[in-house]
Amino acid sequence: MITIKVPCSSANIGPGFDVVGLSLSIWLTLQVNIVTTTTTTDTTPPPHTLNCNITYEGEGASHVPLAADANLITRTALYVLKCHGQRTFPRTTHVHIVNPIPLGRGLGSSGAAVVAGVLLANSVSKLGLSKDRMMDYCLMIERHPDNVMAAMMGGFVGSYLRELDPADMERKEIPLAEVLPEPAGGINTGLRPPEPPLGIGHYIKFGWAKEVKAVAIIPDFEVSTATAREVLPEVYSKKDMACLSPITGTSGIFNLQRLAVLTTALTRSPPDAELIFQAMQDKVHQPYRKHLIPGLPEILASVTPQSHPGLLGICLSGAGPTILALATHNFEHIAEMIMARFKQEGITCRYELLEPAYEGAQVIES
Known part of the structure; x- marks a missing residue:
């Protein structure tokens, strides 16, 4: 066996x-x-x-x-x-x-x-x-x-x-x-x-702070990887790939900047919620997939460490439609808020509290 x-x-x-x-x-x-x-x-x-x-x-x-x-x-x-x-x-x-x-x-x-x-x-x-x-x-x-x-x-x-x-x-x-x-x-x-x-x-392998768990909010509909990739542009514009610094006026690569911070920020204990939340922002795939997942932009914008203590960051899991929220506590409340927002779109969900x-x-x- x-x-x-x-x-x-x-x-x-x-x-x-x-x-x-x-x-x-x-x-x-x-x-x-x-x-x-x-x-x-x-x-x-x-x-x-x-x-x-x-x-x-x-x-x-x-x-x-x-x-x-x-x-x-x-x-x-x-x-x-x-x-x-x-x-x-x-x-x-x-x-x-x-x-x-x-x-x-x-x-x-x-x-x-x-x-x-x-x-x-x-x-x-x-x-x-x-x-x-x-x-x-x-x-x-x-x-x-x-x-x-x-x-x-x-x-x-x-x-x-x-x-x-x-x-x-x-x-x-x-x-x-x-x-x-x-x-x-x-x-x-x-x-x-x-x-x-x-x-x-x-x-x-990157490190992972022991306090951090993942809340997976799983809607009751599927999004195929092929469909999710079809909505992505074949070529990204400079505007998509870069952000403008209000201080220096110079451009930097938006996702690369944040990824460089995120992989270290998630190793540190206690986790810095504001640092991680901003480091989990994305301009490469989530904006293009919002039409496949009703309520996605509102969820990503409204669930923050300020509104939901314990939250560190939130993102689309893979091609979606699952939402992944990284948090240190208050897991059920975070999940229930996201499920309630999906319910406004007529979508039922369940959630799982997961660890690496x-x-x-x-x-x-x-």
Whole structure:
């Protein structure tokens, strides 16, 4: 029996668009049982697609596919297995998925699934891959490192993709369909998948003050990452990217200024609420996504450390629609105020009080 646990994650954290991610304490769990003895012969057809039986409970249970070549977790695992010359799961593998992470809400559900799939392949076939090497496989599927890096490594994480050398550059834009092809009939799907280059992504873990917790206010509707990215401009103007100092008259890069402060401000105890609140402002993605999330501008503007003692900062979690509020106390009041504002738009919500998942993804064998 193998248990795989992967935390959810929140990307961007205000000014850190596509740069920082925070793992949080809602855990996707896989309970994996490999039957090593069987009375069937090698010529007996496997009882389940690609030798894998999937059962599922939790978020999305009514519509998440349970075929091994269709479920994101097992498709990811099959990609890794095929890169190592294995076309199927060991006979017979049972994967029970328990998923409390809301789907399409900006809490890294797909990133957690990709990480879980890579860990699943590494575990069932004893590939001996390090977390760093497993991240290369994750980044072939999830091309933005913020969610998957936080989910794999844990904590508050900054990451970047390295510039590839000329040989690797030929493979840099491999179509995702070549990595995770649509199911087309069993073991011949994706016959020769591309292996990832070494060391695609790099990261650093930032500190985190022990007092700081995250309140996730989760609306009851989804915003797909693809839709949220479509509303972003292809090119940002100088006005979008810069701010004008009233003192010096010189321009500075708005998000970079704040991110440089935020990554240190969140490590200090006691936290400086005014410093963190201002450092969590953003001009790169939140202003463009306000039409996808009714009430977003009003919420971001009206919930402040002055109006809600205990609050440190507030932002859209990933692509949304979840709102992430960092705070040291008064958690329920902060959540209820934001939920009340959403209710004015006819939107119901729930909230979760979360802490950083410092250890990241885990594999437990028993």
